[in-house]
């Protein structure tokens with residue numbers, strides 16, 4: 001029998017149609033939770049639900065299509081999660097986040113606003129509305145925010161995103177004060193480069209490149225992140241709150257960015273094959 005700490009508990013996970021959020025939903029279901037998965041893309045939700053409700057679980061995955069940055073939608077989603085019978089809303093993971101690349105001098109207010117609306121407004125108000133529901137129900141839940149390695153170290157063309165992710169890590173500290181006395185813990189998991197449908201499509205040989213850049217020699221997988229989230233949601237971590245856990249293969253501790261590696265390559269043509277042609281092929285499923 002698997003370890004099942006989440007039986008009778010409901011989790012909300014935003015941006016969970018694919019990528020890291022989907023893996024989190026899968027892990028929590030395997031550990032007994034009912035999950036409410038949100039995504040702005042209804043097709044992604046349908047596909048995710050088909051995989052999650054595969055007949056192997058007594059617990060159920062529910063879909064809530066909508067914009068995780070919209071406060072009225074967040075209220076509706078929390079009310080729905082709270083209405084699930086024989087299950088208490090005890091876990092919240094505001095995972096949806098926008099990675100908007102752009103040159104600092106060209107970055108426009110619309111792009112900035114999109115980052116703020118989803119990464120900051122969505123995260124802040126899901127915490128507020130979800131925690132208020134837990135408080136009113138007298139349930140001692142757990143919240144895990146999703147930050148980023150780019151909230152810890154500067155990264156080219158991600159100034160607004162990095163700023164928003166640093167703020168999310170700070171929010172975990174701030175909310176220890178209102179939530180601690182209620183028995184609600186809040187932490188932040190900050191992934192490093194993680195192989196997802198999006199990142200694999202964005203960059204050629206994303207996995208191989210990061211296998212070279214990360215000190216531990218591999219790219220992150222969505223399972224790596226989901227394991228950390230699941231631990232911080234579980235009763236085993238109940239005395240941990242206000243923390244940020246980097247799941248990044250050591251990159252934040254010591255690792256060059258692709259930009260730095262490119263600069264080194266250009267300055268030293270004899271090492272030309274180190275980032276692309278010399279990169280190890282890494283499987284999208286296992287990251288090995």
Ligand SMILES: NC(=O)c1ccc[n+]([C@@H]2O[C@H](COP(=O)([O-])OP(=O)(O)OC[C@H]3O[C@@H](n4cnc5c(N)ncnc54)[C@H](O)[C@@H]3O)[C@@H](O)[C@H]2O)c1
Nearest residue numbers: 015017018019020039040067068095097148191193194198
């Ligand atoms: N993938 C990485 O390498 C990486 C690294 C560090 C941090 N992160 C963070 O982890 C989280 C998940 O990353 P990912 O790469 O799995 O995400 P992603 O970009 O692949 O998106 C996952 C899902 O979120 C949905 N989504 C987009 N906008 C939404 C909105 N407004 N409301 C609801 N859903 C929305 C998308 O449709 C998609 O199905 C994000 O907060 C991201 O910033 C990811």
